[in-house]
Amino acid sequence: MTVEQPSTREQILLQASILFARQGYHATSTRQIASAVGIRQPSLFYHFPTKTDIMRALLVEAIDGPVAAVERQLAADGSPAIRLHRYIVQDLITLCESVYNLAGTTTAAVLADPEFAAAASRYRCLFAARTRLIQEGIDAGEFFPVNAEFASRAIEWAIEGLHTEIVSGSPGTLEADVNQVADFCVRALLIDGSKIDEIRAAGPAATAG
Amino acid sequence: MTVEQPSTREQILLQASILFARQGYHATSTRQIASAVGIRQPSLFYHFPTKTDIMRALLVEAIDGPVAAVERQLAADGSPAIRLHRYIVQDLITLCESVYNLAGTTTAAVLADPEFAAAASRYRCLFAARTRLIQEGIDAGEFFPVNAEFASRAIEWAIEGLHTEIVSGSPGTLEADVNQVADFCVRALLIDGSKIDEIRAAGPAATAG
DNA sequence: GTCTATACCTCGATAGAC
DNA sequence: GTCTATCGAGGTATAGAC
Numbered sequence: 001m002t003v004e005q006p007s008t009r010e011q012i013l014l015q016a017s018i019l020f021a022r023q024g025y026h027a028t029s030t031r032q033i034a035s036a037v038g039i040r041q042p043s044l045f046y047h048f049p050t051k052t053d054i055m056r057a058l059l060v061e062a063i064d065g066p067v068a069a070v071e072r073q074l075a076a077d078g079s080p081a082i083r084l085h086r087y088i089v090q091d092l093i094t095l096c097e098s099v100y101n102l103a104g105t106t107t108a109a110v111l112a113d114p115e116f117a118a119a120a121s122r123y124r125c126l127f128a129a130r131t132r133l134i135q136e137g138i139d140a141g142e143f144f145p146v147n148a149e150f151a152s153r154a155i156e157w158a159i160e161g162l163h164t165e166i167v168s169g170s171p172g173t174l175e176a177d178v179n180q181v182a183d184f185c186v187r188a189l190l191i192d193g194s195k196i197d198e199i200r201a202a203g204p205a206a207t208a209g
Numbered sequence: 210m211t212v213e214q215p216s217t218r219e220q221i222l223l224q225a226s227i228l229f230a231r232q233g234y235h236a237t238s239t240r241q242i243a244s245a246v247g248i249r250q251p252s253l254f255y256h257f258p259t260k261t262d263i264m265r266a267l268l269v270e271a272i273d274g275p276v277a278a279v280e281r282q283l284a285a286d287g288s289p290a291i292r293l294h295r296y297i298v299q300d301l302i303t304l305c306e307s308v309y310n311l312a313g314t315t316t317a318a319v320l321a322d323p324e325f326a327a328a329a330s331r332y333r334c335l336f337a338a339r340t341r342l343i344q345e346g347i348d349a350g351e352f353f354p355v356n357a358e359f360a361s362r363a364i365e366w367a368i369e370g371l372h373t374e375i376v377s378g379s380p381g382t383l384e385a386d387v388n389q390v391a392d393f394c395v396r397a398l399l400i401d402g403s404k405i406d407e408i409r410a411a412g413p414a415a416t417a418g
Numbered sequence: 419g420t421c422t423a424t425a426c427c428t429c430g431a432t433a434g435a436c
Numbered sequence: 437g438t439c440t441a442t443c444g445a446g447g448t449a450t451a452g453a454c
Contacts, residue, residue, distance in 0.1 A: 008419080024318040026236035030448065043420050045449065050223055071301070108373060109233040109313065144396070150389050158372030164317060165362070180356065184363050188397035217437080239430060252438050254431065 009047045010099075011037045014063075016054045017100035021168060025055055025110055027154045052115050057103070059119035061128060062102040065094030066159075070129040077204065080137030080194070081186055087133060087183040093164045096174055101173065105165040127152055134189065143189040155185045218256045219308075222270075225263045230377060232295045234264055234319055261324050264314070267310045268328035272335060274303030275368075279338040285381040287411065289346030290404070292393055295322035297341060297368065297391040304372045305383055312373040336361055343398065351396040363393045 006014070009033055015036035019028040030051050036039040048054050069090040073083040104110075111120040131152040138144035143151075164172055164179045179200060187193050215223070224245035228237040239260050241252040257263050278299040282292040309314055313319075320329040340361040346352035352360075371390045375383055388409060396402045 022318070022321065024233060024235060026233055027318065029446075039419090040421060042422085042449075043453095045439080046419060050448095051448070102307045104318065108377070109231070110235070114233065146393075146400070147389065151385065151393070153370065153374070154367055154390065154393050161362065161366030161370075168317070177359065180359050181363065184355075184360070184397045187402075188393045191397075191402065193353075193400065193402050238428075240428085248437090249439060250438085251431075253431095255437060256433095260430065 008037065008039065008043075010046055012044060012054060013057055014100055017058050017102060017105075019060070019166075020055065020105065021101040024104065024107075055110070056116065056119065058100060058102060058105050059110075061098055061100055062095065062105040062142060063119060063122050065098070066128070067122065067126045069094055070126060070133060074129055074133055077141060079199075080133065080140055081142050081190060082202045084137060084189075085182045085186045087130070087201050088159065088185055089178050089203055091159055092166075092178045092181065093174075094161060095159075096166050096178075101167045103167045106160065120136055125140045129157065130155065137189060142190055142191065146189065151189060153186070158185055165195040184202050217246065218268040219249070220251060220339075221256055221263060221300050222266055222310055226311060229264065229267070229314065230312040230373075230410065233316075237345050246319075248366070253394060254289065264319070265325065266330065267309055267311060267314050268325060270309055271304065271305055272328060272331050274307070274311040275300045276338070278303055279342060282298050283331055283342055287404065288351060288408075289342065290351050290399060290408050292345060292409050293342055293398075293412045294391045294395045295374060296339070297394055298369055298387050299413060301372060301375075301387045301390065302367075302383075305387075310376045312376045321370055336365065339364065351400065355398065355402055360398060363397070367394055 012033060016028070016033045019032055019036065030044055031041045033054070034044050037044075044051075044054075050059075070087050072090070074089040076083055076086075078086075106119075106123055110116055111123060114187065131148050134151045134155075135148040138145055140147060158181050164175055166177065182203075183196055183200060186199060188194050190196065190199075221242060223236070225242045228241055228245065238248045239253055242263070243253050246253075253260075253263075257266075259411075279296050283301070285292055285295075287295075306372040315328075315332055320324055320332060340357050341366075343352065343360045344357040345358060347354055367390050371386055375386065391412075392405055392409060395408060398406050399405065
């Protein structure tokens with residue numbers, strides 16, 4: 001029974017993700033990445049043709065999990081509030097459980113760059129799906145009749161905000177904070193805020209059921 | 210009656226703020242800034258000793274207004290919900306009405322840099338003051354007994370999120386969106402969410418009264 | 419698959435003429 | 437107060453030995 005050693009390619013992605021999260025993509029040099037991996041700078045280019053491609057690989061990691069999470073809840077049973085709460089929790093858990101530090105990858109300054117246009121497009125799909133989930137709650141009379149697109153943006157800000165904090169801060173508080181974000185966002189929409197406890201309680205078990 | 214021409218110094222701050230907002234601080238070169246101003250790159254250094262000092266000047270603009278806004282509401286009369294709502298609106302209006310584009314200036318990746326330590330310290334004061342305002346609402350029984358620091362963070366994410374969108378997007382929707390953010394944040398805390406309309410209505414007039 | 423060496427570029431900043 | 441010219445550092449990426 002052998003333990004898989006992380007390949008150099010995976011090490012590059014890991015160390016690059018840590019540096020990108022801390023300093024930003026443009027402020028991080030390929031020399032820094034190589035140094036963190038323990039190889040020389042030109043050796044990076046055996047594994048990735050350009051620095052851009054390192055970021056592109058991380059963007060796929062950062063977007064695919066959340067997209068899967070929201071689509072799962074769009075297709076699931078239960079009240080919209082329960083499914084929205086569950087989606088927010090799963091989105092954050094997906095991001096935080098990644099082996100990479102994906103904070104800041106989907107920042108506007110990054111996605112605005114033409115060389116990341118493909119990721120930006122996929123990120124807009126995530127936004128649209130989340131908006132649909134919110135609209136279901138409004139149509140069902142469970143949520144205030146707010147602008148669903150606006151609410152979708154606000155939830156994105158909260159998810160990105162906590163994600164950035166968790167991966168760059170003290171560990172251990174993940175589950176508590178994740179639930180607090182989901183509570184905050186769902187309560188901001190709920191007509192009957194007192195139902196938040198049962199909505200949260202309905203979350204974790206429901207997917208398996 | 211003469212119309213003041215913007216000085217070169219102000220032009221540099223303006224164009225730098227626009228480029229920093231769009232591309233980030235590190236991705237923006239002094240040549241780009243100079244080109245946008247209409248001067249040559251070395252001429253910048255007659256007005257600012259370093260590129261860092263340009264950003265420092267913008268950070269003062271980005272933080273002082275919000276600090277003043279929250280301290281005004283900490284000292285004001287009225288229910289905590291009304292004052293928190295009013296603060297959020299004023300914070301955003303202050304940021305958006307600045308002649309500079311201040312989006313992204315207070316990003317973690319910027320404030321983490323030691324050369325911006327002074328601004329980071331002042332930013333923490335803003336956070337602490339906002340947390341106090343929220344705690345007043347909890348103590349008064351108007352808000353859910355959430356973690357006040359967590360709520361303060363969530364409100365920060367929403368303010369930064371909308372600020373970034375407004376200054377880099379289509380104009381005209383400012384007031385509507387600002388109220389939506391304040392509504393979203395206050396409703397997430399309010400035990401009785403149905404009161405949001407009267408809380409919002411109490412906002413604009415109260416400071417002058 | 420990693421190395422040394424290096425090409426070539428752009429960066430922030432300086433010197434000194436005007 | 438702005439210019440031209442340029443410096444030295446550090447950026448991404450390539451060539452070719454091992």
